[in-house]
Amino acid sequence: MLKEFGREIWIADGPDVSVFGFHYPTRMAVMRLSSGDLFIWSPIQLSESFRAVVDALGRVRHIVAPNSLHHLFLPEWKRAYPEASLYAPPGLREKRGDIDFDADLGNASSPDWADDIDQVLMQGNRITTEVVFFHIKSGTVLFTDLIQQIPANRLSGWRAVVARLDLMMGPEPSVPRKFRLAFTNRSGARDSLKRIFAWPAEKVLMAHGTPVEEDARAFLRRAFGWLSK
């Protein structure tokens, strides 16, 4: 269930979640920090057997929701790991007042993971301010929803039409049209992109879609080419 994706990073694909009848595949990542502690990104549903696999890697210390849309499984992870800290991206505290977050995610890494993971707030979007991470040891950039791809066989009928119009079913992962339209502060977004493009990226992970494992820097420039103009 947990698959090695690179040096000190693992991914797990969870059950689909349904949003308005659209079934999305879900994915989380686990990164092991130099301290040996685990950084959990966008957690999926937790089961006893999955928990045992995670625990074998190290101590769960940080549980991170990367944007305000990915929050479904945070309470169960916090219940399972009460000693771990739970981090809120911009906007999520307001949306999930029932969750007791320990800290907020900003435009710079916490000293707890700065040696291993860099982060940037992707500014300028009205839907969500996503926190984009860069895992240094594996050269992996982690996007959540700003880049995605739904497998061609996953949807049919009108939902496939909608997804295609939203640019979510292209030959490679891309920025869905609804997010493109929501980038109303483009210069803010470009400032964030400058930092992302400077990372020595080798791979790109996203919560929904096939990871990109070749020419990651060229892929990122293609994915945001429409915003650079």
Ligand SMILES: [Fe+2]
């Ligand atoms: Fe998502």
